[in-house]
Amino acid sequence: MTGQLICQACAAAYPLDEARWRCDCGALLDVAFDPAFEPVFDRERIARRKPTMWRYREAIPIRDDAHVVSFDEGFTPLIPVEVDGREVLVKQDHLFPTGSYKDRGASVLVSKVKELGIRHVVEDSSGNAGSAIAAYCARAGVRCDIFVPASTTAGKLAQIQGYGATLHQIPGSREDTARAALEAAQQTYYASHVWNPIFFQGTKTFAFEVCEQLGWHTPDTVILPVGNGTLLLGAHLGFEELLAAGVVSRRPKIIAVQAANCAPLYRAFQQGQEAPTPIDAQATWAEGIAIAEPVRGPQILRAVGGSGGHFLAVSANEIKQALKDICRWGFYIEPSAAASIAGVRQYVRRAPADETIVTVFTGHGLKTTEKMLKLL
Ligand SMILES: *Cc1c(COP(=O)(O)O)cnc(C)c1O
Ligand SMILES: [Zn+2]
Numbered sequence: 001m002t003g004q005l006i007c008q009a010c011a012a013a014y015p016l017d018e019a020r021w022r023c024d025c026g027a028l029l030d031v032a033f034d035p036a037f038e039p040v041f042d043r044e045r046i047a048r049r050k051p052t053m054w055r056y057r058e059a060i061p062i063r064d065d066a067h068v069v070s071f072d073e074g075f076t077p078l079i080p081v082e083v084d085g086r087e088v089l090v091k092q093d094h095l096f097p098t099g100s101y102k103d104r105g106a107s108v109l110v111s112k113v114k115e116l117g118i119r120h121v122v123e124d125s126s127g128n129a130g131s132a133i134a135a136y137c138a139r140a141g142v143r144c145d146i147f148v149p150a151s152t153t154a155g156k157l158a159q160i161q162g163y164g165a166t167l168h169q170i171p172g173s174r175e176d177t178a179r180a181a182l183e184a185a186q187q188t189y190y191a192s193h194v195w196n197p198i199f200f201q202g203t204k205t206f207a208f209e210v211c212e213q214l215g216w217h218t219p220d221t222v223i224l225p226v227g228n229g230t231l232l233l234g235a236h237l238g239f240e241e242l243l244a245a246g247v248v249s250r251r252p253k254i255i256a257v258q259a260a261n262c263a264p265l266y267r268a269f270q271q272g273q274e275a276p277t278p279i280d281a282q283a284t285w286a287e288g289i290a291i292a293e294p295v296r297g298p299q300i301l302r303a304v305g306g307s308g309g310h311f312l313a314v315s316a317n318e319i320k321q322a323l324k325d326i327c328r329w330g331f332y333i334e335p336s337a338a339a340s341i342a343g344v345r346q347y348v349r350r351a352p353a354d355e356t357i358v359t360v361f362t363g364h365g366l367k368t369t370e371k372m373l374k375l376l
């Protein structure tokens with residue numbers, strides 16, 4: 001396996017084995033790597049393996065199996081759910097070990113941390129990415145400092161501390177928290193789910209699993225919640241890799257759902273902009289996707305536009321109603337995760353009748369008990 005980290009702005013290339021999370025010019029990096037084995041996706045070989053996200057081992061840029069940090073996570077069920085008379089397939093990513101899909105990225109990123117021999121990392125999040133990085137660091141024996149906004153729900157704070165991470169609660173906005181973590185990252189490795197491109201090498205397994213679960217076929221449409229785009233960009237990358245490898249013959253349309261109270265990407269897409277401009281965000285129930293300044297904004301806009309998809313904005317009421325209904329159907333998810341079904345509702349009103357639609361439950365309801373009590 002060989003690979004590089006490539007700068008999005010100046011095209012500088014660095015070895016994949018370098019402990020670096022951004023370019024010397026300050027811009028974002030992406031991963032380019034050549035797998036050691038061909039074919040990368042051998043269906044029969046994959047089918048014989050354990051039902052985890054690591055069954056696509058050859059597609060994940062970790063050299064040595066001994067460095068893989070895992071709880072046998074992933075290959076979450078993809079099950080039919082009827083929404084307003086229309087069947088959609090919902091990926092049950094709230095069933096990950098820490099209760100959110102962030103484990104996909106954390107498993108690969110912390111494996112890389114272990115491979116590079118790094119002993120201490122920092123990360124910032126609205127709660128779920130912090131919990132995921134903290135859990136995988138605990139399993140790997142790596143020290144970690146997690147920065148969260150002071151307003152983060154108690155369940156997520158407890159979880160992060162429970163895993164033994166050092167918790168820093170930062171007053172102010174989500175962006176203030178990111179700045180505090182960046183400051184701390186000067187001294188150590190930034191295991192950021194947004195900046196660090198290795199994280200997306202984990203979230204891309206979402207696409208691999210969906211296609212395999214559909215008999216190695218691409219769904220027509222994938223509806224995903226988006227704030228920083230860590231699931232959306234990973235899924236996009238995964239679908240691209242399957243297409244490039246000739247495993248599938250097309251890509252799905254990606255529909256991206258934002259909370260109307262904090263929808264910079266929706267607005268930029270509507271206005272035909274290449275990059276989001278700063279917005280005045282208001283409070284939303286969907287804390288997980290309330291990102292006023294998405295660092296990878298231009299990349300997200302290109303991914304969605306290039307797939308033939310578009311953005312939707314869902315109101316606080318739509319999110320609340322979706323959450324109540326989803327719980328009545330027997331799924332206990334957190335408010336941020338309900339945005340996807342609120343988006344599905346808008347989408348299916350105009351969707352062609354024969355489309356295969358896939359969406360996701362991103363986070364577990366048990367993380368946000370106080371909020372659930374207020375909402376329900
Ligand atoms: C992280 C997260 C999202 C969205 O992720 P982004 O990377 O900000 O696009 C959605 N739902 C939940 C529960 C999350 O934890
Ligand atoms: Zn650069």
